[in-house]
Amino acid sequence: MKNTNSIGQALPNAFQPNLWGRRFLIVITTLFALTFLVAPLVVVLTRAFEYGWSPFWKAVTEIYTVKALRLTALTTVLAVTCNTLFGLCAAWALTRFQYKGRGFLITLIDLPFAISPIIAGLIFILTYGRLGWLHPYLVDWQLRIVFNVPGVVLATIFVTLPFVAREIVPVLAARGTDEEQAAVLMGAGFFTVFFKVTFPHIRWALVYSLILCAARAMGEFGAVSVVSGHLRGKTNTLPLHIEILYNEHKFSESFAVSTILVATSVIILTARNVIEQLAKKEDESNVFRS
Amino acid sequence: MPKFVFTLFTALTLMLAFSANSLFAVEITNVSYDPTREFYDEYNKAFQKYWQDKKKEEVTIIQSHGGSGKQARAVIEGNEADVVTLALAYDITAIAEAGLIKKDWQEKLPKNSSPYTSTIVFLVRKGNPKNLKDWGDLAKDGVGIITPNPKTSGGARWNYLAAWAWADKEYNHDRTKIIEYITKVFNNVLVLDNGARGSTNTFVQNGQGDVLLAWENEAFLTLKQEGDKYEIVTPPTSILAEPPVTVVDEVVDKRGTREIATEYLTFLYSDEGQRLAGKHFYRPSNPEILKEFGNQFVSTQLITIDNPLFDGWEKAQKEHFTDGAIFDQIYVKK
Structure with missing residues (x-):
């Protein structure tokens, strides 16, 4: 069982750079990673623990930090759930039927990737804000969207919208519909087909995309900053709270809170690697079986 | 299995949603400008205690x-503030023009609705290496100035008008010369942040520029933290900067918080509120309390916005x- 495109595999000799060329590339890559990734992270950690463990602990357990953490958790859970449902529907709709406007739909789903988050935020203000065109109806229903928690959640859903659909579409497209057609011919209903035939194939892609989606949702700053109104203890997410602490000259506190986000990123990256490994193993065993 | 996941998810969401706000305390929102953070942090605690003693009611x-202009914009767009405590009257007037506040708001509270004042x-x-003593020195070649953007920041507009007032006197009302001077000053600006606090960070943390045009209170706060x-x-x-405060009528009437919101602002005029303002380097409007702070506030000639030179905020803004x-016109020229 030989993988033809796995990372680190030797290229045919004709394409091998000489020894110095190889060393040069390795050194450049390492230096770049060190200066742009590792050095800033080291700064965050050293400044966070500048005055030792107990001020650090005080900063991360402070009431506004805890509230910001809760809001970030709530936002992330809702955004991930919403985008999972949407992403699965969208992926199905984009790969299993042929219709006019399919290309347009794909472009539409990609829109949040292309659009600047500040525009995303302003769109919500112009739609749901006091001067927005939906505002009169919202007042009737006594709903407040922007400058309130729902606005923060909506903005986060908006910026993370493409993640799930984007990961699953290629997998579904590559699989084709043969197995599903066979299942339907054998009399399976929609849900049986989905859970027994389709889902096992996209399982890993889905988990992988959820992880990316969660990471992005937790870190979102721009769009959320526009719609939140910076109401401390109410609409402040962790990234916004870090900015506030920094602006209040509470530098070590802001770095202490930053470590929460850094830690979650590390956990997320580790989870991603584990999942990649698991998926690869399963793929290989499947190939052996067939 | 899916049932279990669903239950877990619902429980988690509800837990998070309800823990986010305590449902029982009265809650009011104060939308303020940049450098008041430390002051209101302490003032809010004092007011919470005062309200608890008086009404036996908990208030959040x-x-x-x-930036003051940005905050006013957010209130107009629907950020539900019970009270606004902004950097200058024009920003509150803008909210009033949008229909959220009655037009005569500035007469509702004493002293032009400004419980504390400040200056630039x-x-x-x-060691003042560039030897900057007066407004004229800011126009010299090679002086790096840090100020926020007058479009978004209230403090920045006070900065600009203070420089204008100096030039008006210096050049004997010669408009061409005044504009020439102001243009030179803004050509010397290195970084134009959105709000006063951003500018302070640019000057202090990032070490940019030779001089920060700052609120007196913001400058004192920096000295307190890094005095050496x-x-x-x-x-x-x-210039005499009067940061005004007012109740947002549309919001308090809708939320039924007029009484507590009004009380929150009048408490600013109490001896305790005035002392806290002084402690955080704002000039108390009560002359008796101002005296308690002795020589902290240097008395210089302070021009007001109602001076014929500016004739009030509305005209100055326009x-x-x-x-x-x-x-x-002068900033585009750059």
């Missing part, structure tokens, strides 16, 4: 801070800061 105060000073690096590296230069003339007005 939600704070929001940012220069914060320079220790900076000093304050109080120019012989400056003449200097709206789109296409003087500030746009």
